Amino acid sequence: xxxxAPAPESRDVVDIKPSYRLFIGGEWVxxxxxxRHKTVNPATEEALAEIAWATEExxxxxxxxARQAFGAWSRxxxxxxxxxxxxxxxxxxxxxxxxxxxxxxxxxxxxxxSRDVDLPLVAAHFFYHAGWADKLGYAGYGPDPRxxxxxxxxxxxxxxxxxxxxxxxPALACGNTVVxxxxxxxxxxxxxxxxxxRQADLPPGVxxxxxxxxETGAALVGHPxxxxxxxxxxxxxxxLIARSVAGSGKKVTLELGGKAANIVFDDAALDQxxxxxxxxxxxxxxxxxxxxxxxxxQESIADDLLDALKRRLATLRLGDPLDKNTDIGAINSAAxxxxxxxxxxxxxxxxxxxxxxxxxLPERGFWFPPTIFTGVAQSHRIAREEVFGPVLSVLxxxxxxxxxxxxxxxxxxxxxxxxxEKGSRILWMADRLRAGVVWANTFxxxxxxSPFGGxxxxxxGREGGRHGLEAYLDV
Amino acid sequence: xxxxLAGVATSNAALRNLLHGxxxxxxxxxxxxxxxxxxxxxxxxxxxxGIDLAIRMVDLTTLEGAxxxxxxRAMCAKAARPDPGDPSVPKVAAVCVYPxxxxxxxxxxxxxxxxxxxxxxxxxxxRSSPEVKVAETAFAVAAGADEIDMVIDRGAFLTGDxxxxxxxxxxxxxACARPGDGRDAHLKVILETGELATYDNxxxxxxxAMLAGGDFVKTSTGKVQPAATLPVTxxxxxxxxxxxAATGRKVGxxxxxxxRTTKDALKMLVLVNETVGDGWLDPGWFRLGAxxxxxxxxxxxxxxxxxxxxxxxxxxxx
Numbered sequence: 153x154x155x156x157a158p159a160p161e162s163r164d165v166v167d168i169k170p171s172y173r174l175f176i177g178g179e180w181v182x183x184x185x186x187x188r189h190k191t192v193n194p195a196t197e198e199a200l201a202e203i204a205w206a207t208e209e210x211x212x213x214x215x216x217x218a219r220q221a222f223g224a225w226s227r228x229x230x231x232x233x234x235x236x237x238x239x240x241x242x243x244x245x246x247x248x249x250x251x252x253x254x255x256x257x258x259x260x261x262x263x264x265x266s267r268d269v270d271l272p273l274v275a276a277h278f279f280y281h282a283g284w285a286d287k288l289g290y291a292g293y294g295p296d297p298r299x300x301x302x303x304x305x306x307x308x309x310x311x312x313x314x315x316x317x318x319x320x321x322p323a324l325a326c327g328n329t330v331v332x333x334x335x336x337x338x339x340x341x342x343x344x345x346x347x348x349x350r351q352a353d354l355p356p357g358v359x360x361x362x363x364x365x366x367e368t369g370a371a372l373v374g375h376p377x378x379x380x381x382x383x384x385x386x387x388x389x390x391x392l393i394a395r396s397v398a399g400s401g402k403k404v405t406l407e408l409g410g411k412a413a414n415i416v417f418d419d420a421a422l423d424q425x426x427x428x429x430x431x432x433x434x435x436x437x438x439x440x441x442x443x444x445x446x447x448x449x450q451e452s453i454a455d456d457l458l459d460a461l462k463r464r465l466a467t468l469r470l471g472d473p474l475d476k477n478t479d480i481g482a483i484n485s486a487a488x489x490x491x492x493x494x495x496x497x498x499x500x501x502x503x504x505x506x507x508x509x510x511x512x513l514p515e516r517g518f519w520f521p522p523t524i525f526t527g528v529a530q531s532h533r534i535a536r537e538e539v540f541g542p543v544l545s546v547l548x549x550x551x552x553x554x555x556x557x558x559x560x561x562x563x564x565x566x567x568x569x570x571x572x573e574k575g576s577r578i579l580w581m582a583d584r585l586r587a588g589v590v591w592a593n594t595f596x597x598x599x600x601x602s603p604f605g606g607x608x609x610x611x612x613g614r615e616g617g618r619h620g621l622e623a624y625l626d627v
Numbered sequence: 628x629x630x631x632l633a634g635v636a637t638s639n640a641a642l643r644n645l646l647h648g649x650x651x652x653x654x655x656x657x658x659x660x661x662x663x664x665x666x667x668x669x670x671x672x673x674x675x676x677g678i679d680l681a682i683r684m685v686d687l688t689t690l691e692g693a694x695x696x697x698x699x700r701a702m703c704a705k706a707a708r709p710d711p712g713d714p715s716v717p718k719v720a721a722v723c724v725y726p727x728x729x730x731x732x733x734x735x736x737x738x739x740x741x742x743x744x745x746x747x748x749x750x751x752x753x754r755s756s757p758e759v760k761v762a763e764t765a766f767a768v769a770a771g772a773d774e775i776d777m778v779i780d781r782g783a784f785l786t787g788d789x790x791x792x793x794x795x796x797x798x799x800x801x802a803c804a805r806p807g808d809g810r811d812a813h814l815k816v817i818l819e820t821g822e823l824a825t826y827d828n829x830x831x832x833x834x835x836a837m838l839a840g841g842d843f844v845k846t847s848t849g850k851v852q853p854a855a856t857l858p859v860t861x862x863x864x865x866x867x868x869x870x871x872a873a874t875g876r877k878v879g880x881x882x883x884x885x886x887r888t889t890k891d892a893l894k895m896l897v898l899v900n901e902t903v904g905d906g907w908l909d910p911g912w913f914r915l916g917a918x919x920x921x922x923x924x925x926x927x928x929x930x931x932x933x934x935x936x937x938x939x940x941x942x943x944x945x
Contacts (some may be wrong), residue, residue: 154673154676154677154680154896154899154900154908155672155673155676156667156668156669156670157669157670157671157673157674158670159668159669159670184746264666268666269804419651420650420651421650421651421656421661422650423650423652423655423657423658423865424652424653424655424656424660427656427659427660428656467901467904476666476667476668477667477668488701557892573651573653593653593655593656594655594656609944
């Protein structure tokens, strides 16, 4: 075997401070509370930095700063707001290596993905929305649509900087100001983004970043001064948020969990379908809300596809996220690892057959090998619950109608994939699949111009594209 | 994959059924996969190992109208000892020349262990009669060629006359035989993928060449662009992998044309490593057809060992 020597990306490009304060009104300020927590590198369990957990009072200050900035920012002409967004986008590109390394350190995702997927998409999101800022009158929401005010935004740990971009870019383009809470396990790139806002001379208070956990998030979405709540995360938390803002008049978008079906027909391009299945569930360690966690394969090619899939999984390289040749990085936290283990053990207990390639795991850090379950039934919990890890459930079907029925038979509806060389079947399936995104002969492809969002328990509202602007406009 | 092979070579219809029944290739997906493998970072010890392996896989090639016996002799000296100052550099796999220069190459290489390959069958266009193609092959084999690099009739392939392509390959394969001493010339079948238009066709042509008896499938003549791209090589590797599984017969792969740098060569090795694995990481099963690649490999090898680049005049031009 041709063994690749270690090829680690240097972490010298990032400068992590021992501790971070809150970013409010364009300044770094101390939290009024005492609580501070360490954010760790999940690949080594090494503590990276200490962060403040913002209190209700801190959140109130941040919302106040955002409110104060809103007047001037919302009156700033779109063409001027665009300049700030373009500037931020360019700085992100210039500092992309630094951001990518920091993202991999804090999140555990392979540098290949943070470098080649996350960062280019982050920059693209700011560029795209910069373009909208002076054209909102042509977006189909009236001649002069108005911003909403202060947006309270809570984002998850799976794509920390990308989710920040999805939230902040459209909000600012539409003339809103924001208070954003990154996830407690992955706050570092958001804090570096705060520096970038200063570097871009963004007016103070337009972007405020408060770090913390669930209580900080609850304080933010529950704050009466917030006009708009945007959340990406689990369905469980999404439910709590929907309940807390009900009747408050706040506009809400929720982008929640998923249990996407990746449907492979017998006439699919087999080698590319295998790649698509791998990319669908093992991209970002399966920490993807739209991950193709259920493989639905037509019975006539099930054995061939599974053989090919297993052969392919044996070549996946798990290890140091900063190694440029790593395909599978670390699980983001001990808690998430415990959840993946629990659901996988449950899968075995329920009678599904578990398979993983030979895959030595590092001794320190949080790791889980790429795993396939075969013989899975619709009634198994691994086929119904979101694992949010590198665990694929394989089911079979006989007819296109059965594929649709099984794919839709889930409380979620975020995404789906269809693999066939027959164009008419793609259209037939896309008409019937109840999912916000249907990928055809590809999977996990994102573009700022394409709206993203779910059906059913996967949430409501869309992010990206013309549709995504609606969430940040008073329409 | 279960593929019924009995009696396929009896009619165009039977061949068509088989070739068009192979799983399709999605261009976007294949390009993406090849591009992703192209990002692998091969450094330090892996690079040293890869460079030596790549040198051992080179088919050092000169295929010009202006080729002379002197030029071929010089190239053969380089093939047997790529770096006169460093005996640790391995020799290349083979030299590749036109048929009339085979005898020269054979005598120049003597017992060096470097094989002599010859293009044949009205290279590069393949536009001649079957009789001429077979005769040309027989001529090169008689002159001592160890390997024959034939071109397929792309016109026939693209019009769907698969049987004609099949029969020509089979006839050339027969002409590669050396009855008696058992040292049959190995047959490499050049698909000229730059003229096949689709990736589906690359997969079909690979299977057709393998079914007809080719020992190697080779991307290109080097006279047509694009030549040995990563996605095309990937698809051919998938084809030999699947063919082995279906028939039990192992076939080699040779990308040729446009592989100029060490980086290009290492990307090819990564493709082999992660598509078909160990079994093909050997000059017996994977070759790199190239003319200018060797000097870049030597330069990078020296840089790795000494930490410095030597000027181009420290590498021989042959």
